[in-house]
Amino acid sequence: MWFVENCENKASLGLKIKKKILEQQSKFQKISFYETEFFGKLLTLDDVIMLSEKDEFVYHEMIVHMPLCVHENPERVLVIGGGDGGTVREILKYDTIKEVILCEIDEQVVRLCQQYLPITAEKLTDPRVKLVFEDGAKFIKNYENYFDLIITDSTDPIGPGKILFQEDYYRSIKKALKTNGMMTCQSESPWFYDDVLRDMTNHMCKIFNHVETYIAMIPLYLPGLWTMTFTSDHYSLKDFDRNKSETISELCKYYNPAIHSAALAKPNFLQNIVNNK
Numbered sequence: 472m473w474f475v476e477n478c479e480n481k482a483s484l485g486l487k488i489k490k491k492i493l494e495q496q497s498k499f500q501k502i503s504f505y506e507t508e509f510f511g512k513l514l515t516l517d518d519v520i521m522l523s524e525k526d527e528f529v530y531h532e533m534i535v536h537m538p539l540c541v542h543e544n545p546e547r548v549l550v551i552g553g554g555d556g557g558t559v560r561e562i563l564k565y566d567t568i569k570e571v572i573l574c575e576i577d578e579q580v581v582r583l584c585q586q587y588l589p590i591t592a593e594k595l596t597d598p599r600v601k602l603v604f605e606d607g608a609k610f611i612k613n614y615e616n617y618f619d620l621i622i623t624d625s626t627d628p629i630g631p632g633k634i635l636f637q638e639d640y641y642r643s644i645k646k647a648l649k650t651n652g653m654m655t656c657q658s659e660s661p662w663f664y665d666d667v668l669r670d671m672t673n674h675m676c677k678i679f680n681h682v683e684t685y686i687a688m689i690p691l692y693l694p695g696l697w698t699m700t701f702t703s704d705h706y707s708l709k710d711f712d713r714n715k716s717e718t719i720s721e722l723c724k725y726y727n728p729a730i731h732s733a734a735l736a737k738p739n740f741l742q743n744i745v746n747n748k
Contacts, residue, residue, distance in 0.1 A: 551607030553624030556592035
């Protein structure tokens with residue numbers, strides 16, 4: 472048996488499946504878990520790959536450690552989306568963290584990941600973590616000058632995740648951040664979603680002083696080259712704490728100081744996308 476993800480009717484990715492573990496329809500989407508031959512357990516939402524046990528660490532480490540190795544003293548973090556818990560797991564590797572709010576619209580995703588994907592969800596019961604099951608774009612409007620870091624760990628810009636790629640959402644983030652706060656978000660494949668990345672960058676550049684796109688190599692995110700985007704009025708990813716980066720890398724499988732610097736190097740075609748050429 473094979474699971475096949477179709478990308479924009481332009482390409483497909485196939486994974487050999489040992490068995491389907493579970494399939495449920497929530498209020499928002501179809502949630503499926505598979506046991507694959509090579510990538511371990513696989514989570515899909517509406518038949519789109521979210522993560523596998525084998526390569527999830529790349530995404531989660533890069534969306535967390537790039538910004539947190541820049542901030543001087545991060546204490547309060549908001550994660551919007553990220554119901555699998557992997558982003559929260561990485562955030563809690565920092566001793567300075569006092570509070571993490573995970574705002575996930577679909578509680579069913581969180582509960583099922585706690586049951587079937589403990590590799591990512593293991594830290595969701597930490598006393599520093601608060602779980603909120605609401606629309607993140609609405610929830611964030613309750614805060615002003617509060618968070619050191621906001622991470623948008625979203626699905627693709629379809630369905631309930633579409634609003635998380637719009638200008639009004641980024642303005643709400645700016646308001647919820649402290650003056651020296653930061654945001655990171657996944658910003659899609661530059662091969663298949665170059666228009667989305669271009670629009671996101673344009674929206675962010677209207678709001679923040681620093682907008683920096685960086686890359687990660689994630690095998691199951693077709694076609695492997697993936698982007699994330701960092702924004703701040705105060706910090707730049709170039710000015711990271713190398714000692715902190717070195718220390719945290721001892722707890723990582725992908726991230727290290729050399730990767731931090733290299734992730735900011737973009738091929739010309741990607742540079743042209745974010746520069747709106």
